[in-house]
Amino acid sequence: MTALQQRTGSVGTPVDRVDGVAKTTGTARFSAEHTYPGLTYAAVVHATISRGRITAIDTTRAADIAGVIKVITPENAPPLKPAPRVSMLNMSSIVSGTSVNYLQDNEVHWDGQPVAVVVAETSEAAKEAAALVDVTYRTTESSVDFVTARLQAQVQKGNPLLPAGAKKGDAAAALAGAAVSVDAEYTTPPYNHNALEPHSTTAAWDGDRLTVHDATQSIGWFRTHLALRFGIPEANVRVIAPYVGGGFGGKAFVWPGTVLAALAARATGRPVRLTLTREGVYRTVGGRTPSIQRVALGATQDGKLTALIHQSVARVGRTGGMPEQITTQSRHLYAAENILLEQRAVEQDVLPTTSMRAPGESIGTFALESAIDELADVLGIDPIDLRMHNEPDRDPVDGKPFAHRMLREAYAEGARRFGWSARSPQPRSMNDGRWLVGMGVASAFHPLMLFTSNVTVRLSADGTVLVRCGFQEMGMGGATVQGQIAADALGVPFDAVRVEYGDSALPSAPMAGGSMQTASVANSILEACAKIRASLESLAKRSGAVGQAPKAVLAKAGVPHVEAAVGSDTRLGKVTGQMRMMRQVMRDRRYLRAATGAHFCEVRVDQDTGELRVSRWTSVFDVGRVINPKTAGSQLRGGIIMGIGMALAEETLFDPRTGRIMNPSLAEYHLPVHADIPAIDVSWLGDPDPTMPLGLLGLGEVGITGVAAAVANAVHHATGRRVRDLPITLDKLVP
Template identity: 45%
Template sequence: MSVIGQGMDRLDGRLKVTGQATYSAEHKIPRLAYGMMVLSTIPKGRIAAIDVASVKRMPGVMLVMTHQNALRLPKQKEEGKTEGSGGGKEQSKPDQKKQPPNPKLSLLQDDRVQYNAQPIAVVVADTFEHARDAARRLNVRYAAESAQLDFRKAKMQLRRPEPQPERPPDTGRGNVGRSMARASQKLDLLYTTPMENHNPLEPHATIAAWEGDQLTLYDSTQNVTGVRKTAAQTFGIDPEKIRVVCPFVGGGFGCKGSTWSHVMLAAMASRMAGVPVKLVLERTQMYGPVGARPLTEQRLQLGASEDGKLLAVTHDTVSSTSFVDDFVEPCTAVTRKAYASESLQTSQRLATLNIGVPTYMRAPGESSGSFALESAMDELAYALKVDPVQLRLMNYAEKDPEKDIPWSSKSLRECYRVGAERFGWAKRTPQPGSMRQGRTLVGWGMATASYPANRKGAKASATINADGSVLVRSGTHDLGTGTYTVMAQIAADALGVNVSRVRFELGDTRLPEAPVSGGSQTVASVGPAVHQAARATRDKLIATALGDSASSLHGLNANDVDAADGWLFSKADPNRRDSMAAVVTRNGGQPVSGEASADQGDEKKRYAMQAFGAVFVEVHVDPDLGTIRVTRIVGAYGVGRVINRKTAHSQLMGGIVWGLGMGLMEKTEMDWRVGRAVNANLADYHVPVNADIGSIDITMLDEHDAWINELGAKGVGEIGITGVAAAIANAVHHATGKRIRDLPITPDKLI
């Protein structure tokens, strides 16, 4: 029986629960010093003076790095070449723009302040306590300037973002004007979502250590390769001289997908201090310099016929970005593919503020965009007096309406059916306020979940040792998602060995290169590479056995041999077999290895690849206090072939819990007078805890996708959050009759 699909326990679970898993701040490095960032306290201006002298005299202080003494970094030309670092680098032409290697990094190269909580100094000391004390005593005087911190005013100077692959700023099909004129039911709606912060349990952390011109970074990251590339560009050195190590990540959710200032600052401080430097962000420092989900304002216009068919859809989004660098929250991405409307028009625009650069946060665009779209669909269902599930089925997209190509697979219709049956949707009475338990208002709502099935090129290697054990390697990451376990399952299945015999190594740039662990693409990208590397290794071992006169398989054809439980055997006569370990041992004991590079072909030109689901929610609302309790959530998902049902279930559950937080709690409260978060801690930034969670029922359908990759696997990391906030909002409306279009839905908005 194939090990793929089984709900196995995590192979790294014991390490984590016993505290033996080594996270980035826990590596034991000789002569280690401690760094602490100092962040700006104004949103815009210049640093007029820094009292470095008094801090340098404090106990244990080894370095105070500011714009006045920081390592001078080479500039970078637009095409990516660096200059100014020596070694005969190509010089740029006078008319070519020079800029830091990564514009969103604040690396102390000048005295400019562009947002509150921008890194402006690093203090290095012999202990963490000394570094923290010195950093807090560093006195900084500013020449403040007028900052743009008003979203409404920023909207008066909207900018059209640069096109991104698969995410154009403007899209359209059909004639929206003509279609809207024919519509008998028209809605014009405005939804908003707030700034939100990731808050992984493990804060951002980096240890930087130089040995001559060789740099090692122990960094909590979702992209070891990306960190290495950024470091190479920043310092103008060969990437081969940089090693990035990250065996475990204590949560990322997108904020650790980019390389932020503290990583390079740690390396700069280490270079200047002459010792390895550990720099761990305090919880309050994770609000500003390491990204957040941006503010969004989304206007949706829907036009439908009397029988419920969508004729026209427009979705116009404004999201906040930074003067430092642009980031687009692609809220319209889900709308472009969701329903079979005859005409559609979408736009993305940016409102620029003096804030830190926003970034990817679990299901960027799809989570905030699905809140608006799926709330609007619910409002249309009420206007048409049509069941919300039925309305979605009436507008079901049998093929991708944007590209007019078939889906590689789509089980959404079945998701609606299974989810509705498990939830008991047929018992719902449609009138708002019509369902109660005693005095408590009961509301039922639903929404569609959707997320792209992404994939990028990846490499892997596999080795069978003389004792029959297997080592599989790829430079990917485990963010707590189960990558160690899932990849071991894939390799074991392809090789024909027990999972207990497989060791999977990841999180190191010395390993075969893999893409960023973001966009729910790790299994879909790295899994095929692991599968192919394991197959290549098995085929080599079979060829060795067939050519070995001492093997019972000698002389057979390779196609006549299979493998299972660590044995090679004849398909025609399973008793004719040879152990893998024996084959390796008889041939000098040299391990047998194989490598593979797996990449997508032109499948995406022929098929649209998407994961889908349906979410059903029950809420209980206190009519006097406005408090909301989510008593149960039912989700049904079509996510391709599930490699590990236990870890996949956990991922979907985690996404649903986060969707509950998005709907009811999460908001970065900003003091817009100064552009600084005032709830920058886990006490005041509210996220769901166990007591907030009722029943969660998850079904993963058996879905075959022959086109996404050879495993048929799609991602599950992010689809779980999509649709949940909208389903909650729709349930709250059903319970109370009040339509809340501004997240989060808090009691004050219901009273």
């Protein structure tokens, strides 16, 4: 800890979130709460087939509804440019939710695709009219059943940021010759995003200038995308999102609602607000892919892994999608002598899949960590001992050094806090009256990405600090944490720092995704603050104020403020920024950086009814230095709760004949509620990563990884039943 940090004490302090009062008192305005003169409301008409063409659209009944201004269809929609092809050289291209050019032709690519938009004076009129738009289709053959299509899956292509496979030695031969082995298939269903705030956009045009209030977690890349789609200069687009009611990956991409709101505003010449219904979110915003995974492990009699095979099949839409990096953790968690990782994906006529908290690792750790538990059971070895026996000293595949890894310490501390030593090793050997009691563990793992970020920092003569950066705040406390970092870096109280964020008019920042935002922005803030300190030293020498406080230095020098910038959003600045990012990526390739952790779960299962309850939970994480324990604990607990939902309840049900989602509402898509979640004991080791700014690691996503496996492993210990297909529902546990 630096002298400045010791003096102000902001970093490491459980500070309340700076946006907490605004959100709890209702003064915070979200994207659907901004008003404009002449504001109108839009509603979407969804396709009811999975593949085909529109042969006719009758808008007569819709247009007759009082208050309807316009019904926009492919016959009268303003022109729209197609989405750009995905390229790592144009990072904004990756936020295209789909490749569909909305309302520009009569093609239908998935059940739920928008085929018309109604604009009206009131939301009620728009929704009523949308239900009266009559669409006729000619259907063509489609592929929507994931299970039957798995045989058509093709090898998934990777990229420098997201590898899709790995090979070390001859894993198949090693498995065949192993003294002990397990070889099993695991499945996870599709999942849908259910953020508290549905996707909403308020769009307004002023000539050829577009202002968009959007529930986005990718402000800068949204801006670039919208400029390309509407053929206007990027400087003419402003995206504003100071408050976002949850994202989890579902708001990282540009989905139809955003584009159609802006399209409708252009078509009508009036501001438009488009808020998706909960069903509309399911039908137009991508969710997590289903998966079929094979994990095969070979080992010696004493538990040394000789073979690790992890193969997966995922789904993408024919018009785009994000195939998850399901085998990523299997590259890094265990020191197997031979490793084979393969990922495949099948294209189908469904809404493209997208990122969802810890894409890949969430579902990949379920299969891997369940298989490790199965191997421990066959060997008769404690599952923690088996993991520690195979804990690597370097990355198992490419031999890179770990930048920071304290998984052994996390397991030791977690076992102590949880009381693991009281566990009887045999399944069905522990009970409390009619309840069978089980304990399970699993490893958490999530790799770290570090991007570049542009910021400006100003220190004024009155001692206040202004930080400006267009990062996103989705409730995780980003603005609070960055204020703490700036306060310590400049030696001022936290209350003296104000952070401006959530606006594309500010210096650009990467998306809030990949657990990278905090570190990426902090890196630039620290650099800007170092420049300010250098300027202060120079001013102090010239004015004779060496050793005095910043306020005194500025006052004596007669300077109102000192400002420093890192990065620039000019054309030259963007080129330079791309070079900065590439240099950073190359530097980062020297190490494996990742957050890790150990989950401990206790479950109780009714012997007669199969009723399942998670009764205790302890997790210990290695996430480097924690800037704000209050917000960090909230993030990690939120991930664990989301993982418990994945384990026990969540499942998007697709009709295998039509591709239609059959449970597109919170009444039918089951999420955990307070009664389902026990008190969650969360802690962290607090040891800084020496290769990271302030030693911090991303922690927004690691919490969910391994959770489903810990639950499934506890269920097996309680009941003797091994559940390999999520969710763990009652029918899988009844006697």
